[in-house]
Amino acid sequence: MKDFALHPRLRADCHVLGSLAGCELLLNRNASLPWFILVPHTAATELHDLEPELRAVLDRAGDNLARWIKDRLACDKVNVAAIGNLVPQLHLHVVGRRIGDACWPQPVWGHLRAGPAYGAPELAALQSDLTAAVGLVAA
């Protein structure tokens, strides 16, 4: 897709970690828990409107990311969602959850309170690990 631009709300809320399988990989700035977001390059706003090839790519990227989150970040559960009520640009939340985390057992959306920020070394370590493990092309 030509002329792809990240939605300003996503840019404000997230760090851009880089590119994963052609999707933007974002990390919510709230470091209370590992909240990643995949943004495919498309004008579609619903999962069911994605071209099948891009849908398959997004699914695989989300699955690989979810496995990495669960294993590497020692999470008990991964929450996966395409919501988009506030930000129409299609984006897939892939959120690592731990029993007893900042809003367990509620989902993060509308429940997670403001939390700490990531430090630069922590972001760099995540990027490095994701590059080795799932093929992130770091920003």
Add this chain to the structure above:
Amino acid sequence: MKDFALHPRLRADCHVLGSLAGCELLLNRNASLPWFILVPHTAATELHDLEPELRAVLDRAGDNLARWIKDRLACDKVNVAAIGNLVPQLHLHVVGRRIGDACWPQPVWGHLRAGPAYGAPELAALQSDLTAAVGLVAA
């Protein structure tokens, strides 16, 4: 999968509409907005742990259901999510949203207040329409 049994919490919260592509199709009893749930027959608890064939079946069933929700129920957006923090049995939420509905723009999880119940004729009409449109095998 042998010996499939719906989780008691899902059974308590939802109407069982029938079977869609081998998944159970549920409808949350809260009729404030159209909140469907697909439950594949699997012991996996994460999307990324589903066998590829079953994952593809679930994706297609969810997509067909989402299209039907958006078109037939005149929704502005569809929210799709696999969360599972409270109910470990893998289930995919497919929720029709309308601007200004009972908890717009918040997601339903943890935000939707108690609402009216479906009447029997309304449930029968939904089942009939889903049977014709997406191949539901009504319960």
